[in-house]
Amino acid sequence: MNHCITLLHQLSEHGKLARTEYLHLLAHRKAIAETAMELAREVRRKYYGTDVYIRGLIEVSNICKNDCTYCGIRKSNQNVNRYRLNAEQILSCCRAGYRLGFRTFVMQGGEDGSFTDEFLCPLLRQIKTEFPDCAITLSLGERSSESYRLLREAGADRYLLRHEACNEALYRKLHPETMLHENRMRCLRDLRELGYQVGAGFMVGAPFQTVEDLADELCFLQDFRPQMVGIGPFLPHHDTPFCDYESGSADLTVFLLALIRLMLPNVLLPSTTALNSVVPDGRIRGLQAGANVVMPNLSPEDTRQLYQLYDNKKSSGLESAEEMQKLKESFAAYGYHIVTARGDFRDCPPKKP
Ligand code: 5AD
Numbered sequence: 281m282n283h284c285i286t287l288l289h290q291l292s293e294h295g296k297l298a299r300t301e302y303l304h305l306l307a308h309r310k311a312i313a314e315t316a317m318e319l320a321r322e323v324r325r326k327y328y329g330t331d332v333y334i335r336g337l338i339e340v341s342n343i344c345k346n347d348c349t350y351c352g353i354r355k356s357n358q359n360v361n362r363y364r365l366n367a368e369q370i371l372s373c374c375r376a377g378y379r380l381g382f383r384t385f386v387m388q389g390g391e392d393g394s395f396t397d398e399f400l401c402p403l404l405r406q407i408k409t410e411f412p413d414c415a416i417t418l419s420l421g422e423r424s425s426e427s428y429r430l431l432r433e434a435g436a437d438r439y440l441l442r443h444e445a446c447n448e449a450l451y452r453k454l455h456p457e458t459m460l461h462e463n464r465m466r467c468l469r470d471l472r473e474l475g476y477q478v479g480a481g482f483m484v485g486a487p488f489q490t491v492e493d494l495a496d497e498l499c500f501l502q503d504f505r506p507q508m509v510g511i512g513p514f515l516p517h518h519d520t521p522f523c524d525y526e527s528g529s530a531d532l533t534v535f536l537l538a539l540i541r542l543m544l545p546n547v548l549l550p551s552t553t554a555l556n557s558v559v560p561d562g563r564i565r566g567l568q569a570g571a572n573v574v575m576p577n578l579s580p581e582d583t584r585q586l587y588q589l590y591d592n593k594k595s596s597g598l599e600s601a602e603e604m605q606k607l608k609e610s611f612a613a614y615g616y617h618i619v620t621a622r623g624d625f626r627d628c629p630p631k632k633p
Pocket residue numbers: 350351352442444482483512513514515516517554589590
């Protein structure tokens with residue numbers, strides 16, 4: 281127990297621990313969770329005060345050429361009503377979001393072959409022309425180096441690509457043979473080299489994931505040091521091969537959020553929709569464990585329910601952008617304040633030395 285507390289402080293000071301030390305922390309999680317979260321909150325306060333960054337999530341397409349075993353919009357799921365937003369629809373999501381105070385737009389979707397560079401680049405330029413004070417984040421999966429370069433030149437600032445599993449054997453259990461761990465890592469390296477702010481991450485409690493795997497994920501993050509980290513509990517989807525597996529744990533997810541905040545003090549760390557879907561107070565619990573980003577949904581109301589990566593996705597009420605005011609009030613009750621700044625990684629030195 282005391283050793284654990286020492287380790288938490290070491291993590292906070294040096295941003296690194298040994299794999300065995302992460303295993304030790306994970307083994308004693310229940311006893312130290314409260315302390316870990318308090319320390320994480322302190323670090324968060326030092327770097328970000330009470331600020332919470334908001335990102336407007338636009339789910340641009342649920343068409344996907346991949347067949348990830350866990351994902352509800354996998355190619356072989358015949359029961360999905362597939363949709364794709366056109367450029368005008370995406371722009372109107374941005375306009376609605378801008379009026380609500382959003383200064384980051386996240387275009388997320390399946391690996392839809394129609395999202396060519398020829399389609400995306402002019403759209404990115406148009407968004408940047410209309411909203412020069414906004415950041416654009418893409419989350420469109422694996423692409424070629426050349427494509428990432430063109431998209432970056434056209435105005436994309438950030439890219440979210442969860443690595444899903446740093447252990448290749450586990451990665452293979454979660455993905456079809458056509459998807460290579462090596463290519464995933466190549467993508468992350470390319471994105472970083474091209475000057476994107478890069479987000480990596482994984483699901484917590486994915487089928488076959490062990491506590492050793494989680495220690496490996498933490499080691500991966502401390503070496504790669506991404507600017508953003510997205511983690512959330514695995515949630516089963518009824519039309520996937522993983523339909524009968526249990527959901528990942530909210531407690532374990534928030535504990536990992538706290539460790540990640542200690543490891544990467546100024547990381548942009550969302551309290552994810554998946555966390556908020558597995559427990560009703562997930563979003564605030566994420567913030568209390570050191571998260572500092574939330575991503576309300578700006579997608580058109582009728583497509584939101586079609587973008588189902590897992591069952592019971594929270595996509596109404598506070599999840600919708602129309603409920604911004606309620607969202608603000610619910611955060612204020614816990615002492616957090618939504619800010620409308622772009623909130624780039626580099627804009628965030630410690631608030632006080
Ligand atoms: N449960 C939780 N998260 C999921 N994702 C995909 N399917 C699920 C699921 N069933 C996550 C993946 C992906 C991100 C967009 O959503 O980690 O990278």
